[in-house]
Amino acid sequence: MNKRAFLQLLQKRDTGRLSAREKSLLLQVLDRLQRRELSWDLDTEDAAEIQQRIKGKIDRRIQASPKRNYFLRPLQLAASVALLIGLVFLVYQVLQTPTEVVWEERSTNERQKATITLPDGSLAYLNTNTSLRFPLKFEPGQRLVELDGEAFFEVVADKAAVFEVQSQGVRTKVLGTSFNVKAHRESAVKVAVQHGSVAVYQQGMEKETRVNLQPNQMATVFPDRREIRVEAVDPEGFLAWKAQSVSFDLATFEEVIHRLAAIYNYSIEIEGEGLDRCQIKATYTNGNLYAVLHGLKNLVDFDIKKTGERKVTLYFNRCID
Structure with missing residues (x-):
């Protein structure tokens, strides 16, 4: 049962329209609330609404009591007040119980x-x-x-x-x-x-x-x-990793690798000579480092070795004409 359905049952109880089945269900919910098996987020408005309905029902009962029952009337009043205090305490406990953060x-x-x-x-x-x-x-x-x-x-x-x-x-x-x-x-x-x-x-x-x-x-x-x-x-610099593509306009192979290291936050070492002889003019889909490196292998002959977490070593061989 959700919080709104519970409040609706209380309203039906106030107007005397509660069936035997609904009365049993309401008592079960109150019992579960008391044992903190339900964790509704009752706000101040909901709590005030519950208290007002309980108080209104008690007032109506007191007003409807026959005036000749002078001995029973104080007992009924005491029982009603005790019920009010108990339910108000129950609502307070629900409000104060911290909800576990998932x-x-x-x-x-x-x-x-x-x-x-x-x-x-x-x-x-x-x-x-x-x-x-x-x-x-x-x-x-x-x-x-x-x-x-x-x-x-x-x-x-x-x-x-x-x-x-x-x-x-x-x-x-x-x-x-x-x-x-x-x-x-x-x-x-x-x-x-x-x-x-x-x-x-x-x-x-x-x-x-x-x-x-x-x-x-x-x-x-x-x-x-x-x-x-x-x-x-x-902004284009620190958001380069988020762009749809990464482009190079006649950049050297070493410059390309340094930029890729910054975009994908990798430590990339290059071994070999003649890196400045390779000029790269190309655009690649900005998916991940390995996808771009494999695309570069169509322009530059090099080998890739993963050496650790976010660490790669490239072994340069030659430029591909």
Whole structure:
């Protein structure tokens, strides 16, 4: 039974239209509420409605009692008041019982990206090798998510509820904006703003350090020291990983690899000589690093070896004419 059906049963009970079956069902629900087996989010309005109905029924009973029962009337009144106090206490307990927050986690691997719709309608675009944790339902006044990796957020504006991203000891707080957070483990955390304004906090032992960012600004937070560096950036640069394609216009093979390392957050080493002789003019679908590398093999002869998590070594052989 849901909350609305419960309130409707109380209303039918007030007007004397409750059937025997419904009366039994109502008693079962009250018993389950008392044992905290139901976790409805009763707001103040609902609680007041329940209390008012109970009080109204008690008042009607008192007014309807025969005046000649002078001895029984105080007992009936005491019993009714006791019932009211008991049910009000029950409603209070339901309101005060904390609702368990259920979290969900979405992850991408080295060949995946993802778009996640959050409970408030905000969007999170996940880059490769990224994990995002968020509640199935945001708590009132707070929208909190946890990030390990890189994601771009388009946050629905809500002045009553701050949107907060926690990542590697850094908190990023907004009300409604679009921004990018790169927060891989053992690396500096980078927060860049496309639209709106963002507050970035670096958590410390005694106090937090805070900076405010405006559009086209990026904060770099170093985990091993209390320092936040702010600089102007080009949105196309920090959002290159999110674009539909990646293009190169007569760039050297070494320049191409360095750009790919930044886009996909990989450590890429190149071994070989004559890298500057290969000029790359091509456009590739921006799927994942390995897809682009295999496309480049049509223009450059090189071998690929994965050497660790987000680490690759390329062995250059020659340019393909």
